[in-house]
Amino acid sequence: MTSWIRFQSADEKFGFGVLEDDCVIEYEGDMFGTARSIGIERHLDQISLTSPCAPSKVVALWNNFYALAEKLGKAPPSHPLFLIKPPMSVIGHGQPIVRPACYDGKIAYEGELGIVIGKRCSNVTVQEADAYIFGYTCVNDVTAAELLNEDPNFAQWCRAKGFDTFSCIGPAIRSDFDWQSARVVTRLDDVERQNYPLSDMIFSPAQQVSLISQDMTLMPGDVIACGTSVGVGSIKDGATVSVSIDGIGALSNVLQLRRTPSGAAEG
Structure with a gap:
């Protein structure tokens, strides 16, 4: 590999x-x-x-694990449920997650597997999909959680998840990765918060690539974040989040302390 x-x-x-x-x-x-x-x-x-790729978009799934769906009381979807995160949100291993200046609320981590697309992909079948997958990486899908339902008339998924630095990707892209036997482990300041099997996915990587390619064209370097499972939590300023998958590596990022206009750290 x-x-x-x-x-x-x-x-x-x-x-x-x-x-x-x-x-x-x-x-x-x-x-x-x-x-x-x-x-x-x-x-x-x-x-x-840096991030191991420079995606034109990050496609981030929601409700793609049976264990989390059961916990939330949600039925498994019939098609991947997703949002789009902009390329400006992407950072790599060791780069800081920056708290938005306009937001004082809870910031959440979500440890996930990321699928990296290797060539232009549109309307492919499940059987064809593996040929369009370049490899796999780790993702921390960061969320400004209190913005999601700030307006009761419209859930603000893209705003809450699309801030600069809110898509942590890395440290590497692993080709020929056996995702079915792997687990995602998320640690917050070295305390384990998530440890779940990728085999619990509702839509497999090939199914995700096929179905999403029928909704939009996927380009080389684009990333599909496969969704998370149980154990999502909040990050305090200065805390380190590490998402690791055996065979890929560990992706670590610190939530950067906010700075005052004078340059001093608040705390």
């Missing part, structure tokens, strides 16, 4: 490559097209990870 990352080097150069132990072998070209190694090896402590 291959793990792909994107990075920024100390000289502020952006690049991508393949992880091998504690190094990255740098590539050139297009990660989703023609890519070749250029023979440069960089140690991980010499680079900063």
Whole structure:
């Protein structure tokens, strides 16, 4: 299996490559097209990870796990229920989640599996869908929870989930990943909050890709966040959320303390 990352080097150069132990072998070209190694090896402590892809959109599912549906008293849907998160919301491993200046309320984490699309995808069948999946990654689908139902006339899913830095993706994209035997584990300041099997999904990755591709064209690098299960909770300013999936890695981000106009941290 291959793990792909994107990075920024100390000289502020952006690049991508393949992880091998504690190094990255740098590539050139297009990660989703023609890519070749250029023979440069960089140690991980010499680079900063960015999001492993730059999606044109993040498609985020709701109510896609039987355990959570049962807890919420919801029937399994007949089609994936989703919202769209903008590309400006995407950050990578180690980058801060920034509390919106306009919002003082609860911010929630959701540890999830992410599907990364590898080529233009429209109206594909379930049988064809795997050929359009480049690989899998970890996602923290962050939510300004108190905005969801702020207006009783309209649920504000896109606003609550679309703030800058509210789509944490990474640390890597793993190809040929056996999602059916994996679990998502979310830790808040090293305390386990979520630990659930991906086999409990209502719609499999292939079903998600097929059905969503019938609603919109998916492009290379787009991410489908597969939804979360039980254990969602809130993040305090300064806390670290880590979403890990064996075979992919651990995605960690800190909710950044708000800054006053003078630059001092509030707290």
